[in-house]
Amino acid sequence: MRLSLYKKKRNFKETPEPADSPSGRSGSHKFIVQKHDATNLHYDFRLEMEGVLKSWAVPKGPSMNPADKRLAIMVEDHPLDYENFFGIIPKGNYGAGLVEIWDRGTYKPIENPKKINDEKLMLAQLKKGDLKIDLNGHYLNGTFALVRMNDGKGNNWLLIKKKDEYSEDDFNIEDLNPVKIYKGKEDKETKQKKKSPNSQNEKQSIDKYWKTLQKPMLAKLTDKVFDDKEWIYEIKFDGYRSITKIENGKAEMVSRNGHSFNEMYKPLVKELENIKAEVILDGEVVIENKKGIPDFQLLQNYSKNKKGTLKYFIFDILFLNGHDLTGFPLYNRKELLEELFKKYKSGNIFLSVYAEEKGTSLFDKVSKMGYEGIIAKDKNGIYRPGKRSDSWLKIKTGLQQEAIICGYTLPQGSRKHFGSLILGLYENENLKYIGNCGTGFSESSLKELFKVLNPLVTAKSPFSLKPKMTGTKGKPVWVKPELICDVKFSEWTNDGSMRHPVFNGLRKDKSPENLTRESGSKSNLKNNPEPEMSKEDILTLNGKKVKVTNTDKLYWKKEKITKGDLIKYYTDVSKYILPYLKNRPESLNRHPNGIDAPGFYQKDMDVKQIPKWAKTVKIYSTSNKKYIDYLICNDAATLIYMANLGCIEINPWNSVYTRPDNPDYMILDLDPGDISFKEVIKTALVTKEVCDEIGVKCYCKTSGATGLHVYLPLKAKYDYDQVRTFANILASVVHDRLPDTTSIERSVSKRKKKIYVDFLQNSKGQTIAAPYSVRPRPLATVSTPLMWSELKDNLTPQDFTILNIKKRLDKAGDLWKGVLGTGVPILKALKKLEKL
DNA sequence: GTAATTA
């Protein structure tokens, strides 16, 4: 049985309950989730699921907003397999692109949703066809969520969250706590593995995991200390993070960039090799100074002078004797780690101690002792290699910042080499002064640093604004901004400088480009006297004022083409494109976040919201049973307004609103599948040949994407049905002449490796990119009118882009004027066509 | 991009 969610909604109550369901309600409907429309998931969403519907409930998880109504559906034998994620939540705001991944252990979102802005991720995880999502505004308009989990009894649950769509009364839903159920499963498995890690479960090769596990899990920076029973707290060591693999008595230590530490920290490697187990461990290499406090500067010089005590503090275990442990909650991993180390006496290898629950007290202690800070870790969190996760938080005692050395001041008195370092950071493109740092150097580091700075000395200040150095006496000497150092300081001052900065060593592993303030470190930038860059401009076009915003926003990332460039283009070509838009209702295909982010269509304009001078017309939509305020683009101002809305592509109707049922041209859209563009050219030429034979004029343009468009001028003499029928026949004739390379089949699967001769765009309300319209495609290609003589083998659609069309137009003019001119007699032509 | 809602 196959049914959609809206059907299910009706059917739920009819579903009989099985006795064994956790929620006590169930049925056995098979259902399918299908993604219907990749471009407009927010509103065109039909939902179905494949599997057997057994029961439903509203679960209550710790982090769930109780106001959210969640509907849980249990499915049997669902083919979907999940590994690293626990649930997915696509949200309308970001289209299907927003996927929220939920932690299997904590039942909390484990990624910042904004960061996962990629529909592909979801499709990849779910495998298209296994579980697809399909929205339909009529039934599922609003927040929608799908969360899948296993309840430990072999039952898979799919939660469907739909705000305001369901109420508990509707279904008489009983509570279900999937968290407990899930954790129960995790605990059981963990215990099993702990008790007999060598038996039962299949062993996995350590090398298979080594590559991914080499990347350490990272902590997010936060500035609040807290106490929480569910968290543990560790000292943050100021050293080098290192992951170690031990296998057959051989240890291998790597840095967070995957470089080997084996040579540098030989004594540690030797000691680690005493461990007779197959493990991957995570820890930090530190050097303690005489006071027993880790010293980053000593560590940096260790390879040279071997000063200080080298230690390795281990705080995590990722793999043990054939078992990947990253999926286990932290407390389980800690237990395993402790058990493992019971057997070994430590010399310079230590387990990192941790405090439970009492984060603030540890933080206070650590601050007094001079450590850098603490790391708070969620007991239930899993280990996520290479990810900066919310389940690990770093809380620093003081602030720390990497800064670019932009110069130094001359030494005063008995000071040798230099007085202080002049430091800067990038803010947008500009290097900004953030203070001088004159302490934290030893005599040797002063000398050493001076030696590396000298070759970089330059006469010109690297800052865009001349820094005001108060309280420093020495004369500044500028250096090229190429070196980076670590600086500790107490706080940011109001004008964006560091208070009490202390030098903390050079960073050789970073590059100065784009080095900015560490996110999370607080600064009082609001009081910064520097004027902010204006974010908007007002353009005046024929007396109409258009606000353009975010002109620096990159619409084409790779090509570095901005929204400003798009606006410039449409301003430049407006006189060529406007005739093709006049009085034609517009379908806005908006890409407000550039071509790589999901876009959406918009037809209905909010008349109150758009500029006063913008023209709209009301046209009745039979499918929606309401009037739609279509935008009419009759002037440059409206065109720019559209571009500012992220409307990269301009899609006008084929008919003007005054004669909405009579198209002004017929369109054949030659859309190649996996086939060479030469064949498309051939097809267009055959189309032209047929048109010539029946005595009708036709025009050609690139679609701007992959194909070509052929237009026949009609001058609104026929209705859409007549035109479509004619297009159908013309397409068939072309297909007959090129049966191997073309297809008029609508189904995608039936026309692989062929050119789809699409005649169905000749319908009311259907649109196609206008001549001179940019397309949201790589290279910012433009749908470009061509002369038939240009259709040669070496022509490609990529020849015409936003960058060169203006020049072409100014030179050759508009090649398509005839398209809106005298129409061709298609009824006569039809008769000729039938005789062919 | 804008309006509404939430923290």
Next chain:
DNA sequence: TAATTACAACGCAAT
């Protein structure tokens, strides 16, 4: 007040 969230389509043809 700042940050987050929701919202923005249609018609034809095949099944």
Next chain:
DNA sequence: ATTGCG
């Protein structure tokens, strides 16, 4: 009535 398609 539902679904695929552009």
